[in-house]
Amino acid sequence: MGHFECFILLVVCEILFLPYTQELQTSQSQVLAQLRKHLEYPPALQIWENYNGDFCNLSSEHMSISCQENSVTELKIMGDKNLKVRDFNGFAAPNQSLSEKFSVDSFVTTLSRLPNLRVLSLVSLGIWGPLPDKIHRLSELELLDLSSNFFFGSIPAKISTMVKLHTLILDGNYFNDTVPDWLDSLSNLTIVSLKSNRLKGQFPNSICRIKTLTDIAISHNELSGKLPGLSNLTSLHVLDLRENHFDSELPEMPKGLVTVLLSKNSFSGKIPEQFGDLGQLQHLDLSFNNLTGIPLPDLFSLANISYLTLASNNLSGSIPEQLNCGEKLGFVDISSNKLIGGLPSCLYSSDNRVIKYDWNCLSIDSQHQHHGSYCKEAFIRGKQSKNTEIMIVAAAIIGLILVIVLLALGILLLRKKKGARRTYKQHILPKIVQANSPSGVCSELITNARFISQAVKVGTQGAPVCRLFSFEELREATNNFDVSMFMGEASVGQLYKGKLENGAYVAIRSLALTKKYSVQNLKVKLDWLSKLHHQHLVCFLGYCIMSGEQDDSSANKVLLVFEYVPNGDYRTYLSENCPEKVLKWSDRLTILIGVAKAVHFLHTGVIPGSFNNRLKTNNILLDEHRIAKLSDYGISVITEEIEKFEAKGEGSKSRRANIVTYPCRSHKQNLGDDVYNFGFILLESLVGPVVSGKGETFLLNEMASFGSQDGRRRIVDPVVLTTCSQESLSIVVSITKKCISSELSSRPSFEDVLWNLQYAAQVQATADADQKSDSIS
Structure with a gap:
């Protein structure tokens, strides 16, 4: 065959195959359009409307598509229907799920027409119904994430044939059957996360045969019975089985574990001695179980252990006096047990270590121990x-x-x-x-x-009881309020560092009051403040009220005692002045999520709620593990009363002095203030500390820059740009804009803020895992 004949044949082949290629592109676009219709045109896919371009590499704040050889290989959509208001015949209320016309079977059928998908993430889209077996038609899938929807029933067995899966995430649904016993068919599985469902039955032995697993997360379910030995899972780093009903003794664990979370079960017996050989262990939570015996001494001296809580068990006996503590151990909680005797010297609180030991029968600090x-x-x-x-x-x-x-x-x-x-x-x-x-x-x-x-x-979770301090006790703790103990002017009052008689450090806020302030009224407010317990709130420990000289019914000063948080404020960790401390993006997200959880609790977790919580980056404190703790919350309950008295005449003060008033729910504007102020915290997390007085001007002139890549490179903190995924960054930019909207009605709820941050963290974690996998391969 001559050159001319070959040329003609090549041209004919191109002509013959050209329509097929065009048809393939069209079919993929049609599938995407059909999926949008199934999902009832969610806002996340509004960008698809009247879109005539190439869908490949199309991305927005809540959606991204990637292609290879004219086929969709990655599809990620994040919706806004994650709020589970109430149960409705086994799944969520219809007003949060897709309509009754929605057919999950038809949806998955359409989805299967994208056979080359490797990554599928459909989060918070209101999808409801049992997940169909035909999901297995997506045989090329490597990552499947269907979190925060309303799937119920069983996890389909056909998933066992999807042998390329390395990540399976079905968190936050209503699956109510047993955990599948076929997971070992997925020979490449590294992450299995089934948190916050209604899964029941026992822990499947098949999981113990998947040696590739690095993360097992099946917390907040209804699993029961015996937890089998996991020592064969040599690659396992994270085990999260919190809030189930396991009632066996603790089994042997893999030696490579870094995080073990087994709290709020019914594990019994002694802590196995093998736990003392977990040399990589950093975080161990065995709280709220029925464990017995003396706490295993070797746990305290593990080389990498930094967080250890054995609270609320039935541990007894005395801890050996010669106990050694590891250099990295920064937090220990042995409270609410039946321990006796004294504490070893390494278990005393210090600047570098926080120890909680209340409600035992120890011979120290008798005021916070059990008696009788x-x-x-x-x-x-x-x-x-x-x-x-x-x-x-x-x-x-x-x-x-x-x-x-x-x-x-x-x-x-x-x-x-x-x-x-x-x-x-x-x-x-x-x-x-x-x-x-x-x-x-x-x-x-x-x-x-x-x-x-x-x-x-x-249900106290070992929360400390608010106590009444004497002025002499606090004066001694602060060396007579010496200047060396002065930490500076707070937003309200002055702050001192103090050291109590038992060696514990505290922060003491000195607050001057109007002389006619009612002691009775103040105690009501302080008692309310003492009920605000949350892991991301600086703990309020007690107070000292100083009454007027001639009238014990009025107060002129109050000293508020809080836990001392040693590692400074969040703002410091955003500053270029301390480059060695500057936090990367994933760490910032973790801190922001913690604060958002605390504020959401203040708004909705107590009655009445607490608003106007003085949200600023320098009111977010970090403990020795860089866990965020919000300070200055609830202070407005006291200060607004002061301002109210000062605004009125003396006669008005006299008439109101003995009236007991409770902190009431503020107006909607006040709720918006917390959202608005949190928006500034988000902004500083993105761009670094905003100079005082520059905030409003900066927003007006620079917020539009977030819309372009060049603009982001110009204003976003370089540390953020080099450690974030663009998708994660876009999600936070979007929620920041909403929080600082000038229109109160346009601002999101704190539940929305929290969810967006959690989703951004999830996206970032996936990106980090992919990057790590690429670097290894």
Whole structure:
């Protein structure tokens, strides 16, 4: 065949195949349009409307598409229908899910016409119904994320044929069958996350055979029974089984574990000694279980352990005085147990270590320990336990001596009489074995295993009780309010650092009041403030009210005592002045999520709610683990009363002095103020600290720059740009704009803010995992 004939053949082939290529592109676009219709035209896909261009590489704040060889390979859509208001026949209320016309079967059928999909993420789109088996037609999938929808029923068994899956995330749905026992068919699976469903039954043994797993997260479900040994999972780094109903003893764990979260189950028995060999372990939470015995000493000295909580169990006895603590150990919580005796020197709070030990029967800090019959039982058991240990050791020594003596006698008698050896075996040895049997120990352990701590019953979670401090106690703690203990002027009042008699550090806010301020009224407000307990709020420990000299019913000063948070404020970690401290994007998201959770709790978790919470980056404090804790919350409840009195005349003050008033729910504008102020916190997280007085001007002139890549490169903190994914950044930029909207009605709820931040963190985590995987490969 000549060159000319070959040329003609090539042209003919191109002509023949050209319509097919064009048809393939059209079919993919048609599938995308059909999916949009199935999802009832969500706002996230509004960009598709009247779009005539190439869908490949199209992206927005809540959606992205990637293609390869004219086929869609990645489809990520994040909707806004995540709010689960109430149950409705096993799934969410219809006003938050797609309409009754929606067919999940038809939707998945349409989806399967994208056969080359490798990444599928459909989050918070209101999709409801049982997930169809035909999802397995997407055989090329490597990542499947269907979080925060309304799927119910079983996880389809056909997923077991999707052998390329390495990430399966079905969090926040209503799956209510058992955890599949076929997961080991997915030989490449590294992450399985089924959090916040209604899964029941036992932990499947099949999971124990997936040696590629790095993360197992099945928390907030209804799993029960025995947790099998997981030591074969040599790649496992994260195990999260919180808030289930496991009631077995703790099994052996893989030695490579970094994070173990097993709180709020019913695990019983002693902490296995093998836990003391987990050299990579950084975060261990065994709180709110029924564990017994003395806390395992080796846990405290692990090389990498930084966070250890054994709170609200039935641990008893005394901790060894010679206990060693690891250098990285920064937080320990052994509160709400039955521990007796003193504390080892390494378990005293310091600038570098926070220790919580309240509500035991310890011989220190008696004001925050149990008393009476509760401790009497603990002392008896501790003494019995100690006596039992002594008896066992003594019996073993005596037994060993007897064996040696009897063996010597036996040898001697053997020389004199050959039959003595048989008599020795039949009559002497059985008595020695009985003498070494530790009678009574097993029944005691069984009794302890059935004990349910009082903290679990009342749901206190070990929260400290607000107490009344004396002025002398606080004056001594601050060395008579010495200038060396002065931490500066707060938004309201002055702040001092103090050291209590038990060695614990506190922050003391000195607040001057109007002389006619009612002590009765103030106590009501302070008692309300003491009920605001949240892991991301600086804990309010107590107060000291200083009354007027001639009238005990009025106050002129109050000292508020809070926990001391050692690592400074969030603003410092955003500043270019301290480059070694500047936080990368994922760390900033973690802090922002913590603060958003705290504010959402202040708005909705207490009655009445707390608003106008003085949200600023320098009121976000970081503890030794860089866990965010919001300060200055609820202060407006006190200060608004002061301002109200100062605004009125003395006669008005006198008439109102003895009227008890409760903090009331503020107007909608006040709610918006917290959202608006949090928007500034988000802004500073994006661009770095905003100079005082520059904020409003900066917003007016620069916010439009976020809309372009060049604009972002110009104004966004370089640390953020180099550590973030563009999708994650876009989500936060979008919610920031909404928070600082000049129209109050356009601002989102804090629930919306929180969800967007959590989604941004999830997107960032996926991007980080992909980048890590690429670097390894």
